Amino acid sequence: MPLLTLAAFLPPSWEVRVLDENVKTLSEADLEWADVIMLNAMIVQTESVNRLTRAAHALGKPVAIGGPHPTIAPEHYPEVDYLHIGEVGDDTVRLIMDLAAQQGRPAQQRRYKPVHKVSLGAYPPPRYGLVSAR
Numbered sequence: 001m002p003l004l005t006l007a008a009f010l011p012p013s014w015e016v017r018v019l020d021e022n023v024k025t026l027s028e029a030d031l032e033w034a035d036v037i038m039l040n041a042m043i044v045q046t047e048s049v050n051r052l053t054r055a056a057h058a059l060g061k062p063v064a065i066g067g068p069h070p071t072i073a074p075e076h077y078p079e080v081d082y083l084h085i086g087e088v089g090d091d092t093v094r095l096i097m098d099l100a101a102q103q104g105r106p107a108q109q110r111r112y113k114p115v116h117k118v119s120l121g122a123y124p125p126p127r128y129g130l131v132s133a134r
Contacts (some may be wrong), residue, residue: 003040003124006066009088010096016129021048031056037101040067046076053079062105064095074111082103082112088123089114 003018010016016080017033019026037056041049048068053063057079066084070077074085084095091114100112 002126003038004128004130005123006038006040006088008124009092011100014126016130017125025131026052026055028055028059031059031061034061036130037061037063039063039065041065041069041077042067043069043073045069049077050079053077055068057105060104062097062102076126078109080109082110085111087114087117089117091115092118 007016008016014045017030031052034056037052039045039049039052049065056063062081063079063083064082065077067079070080070083071085072109075085077083082095082099084092091112095110095112
């Protein structure tokens with residue numbers, strides 16, 4: 001799922017930034033700004049995910065990940081704090097609620113695997129306003 005669509009599922013009260021490392025490398029300041037680092041990953045991004053996870057953890061920040069590769073190979077992400085497996089659905093709501101309630105990193109990895117998917121017609125529109133030219 002594109003990050004702008006994922007952002008549309010988050011509570012409107014959350015301040016959200018979407019950064020694409022194909023456009024700009026995340027800085028330590030970007031990581032320091034966030035309460036939670038949320039990543040979407042394909043297999044070619046595994047090294048980048050591991051690098052960002054280590055950097056976020058060095059700052060005490062939790063990392064949540066989802067996407068194609070974590071769904072088919074969750075064992076490649078043992079250090080990620082929150083692992084979303086599959087498409088947006090009922091357990092995605094629990095993930096968002098847990099992120100809202102958690103202060104810092106959880107003691108062990110939490111996994112979320114929706115059983116009932118949200119139909120594509122029910123998806124909110126992507127949050128295009130988060131796209132930045134910076």
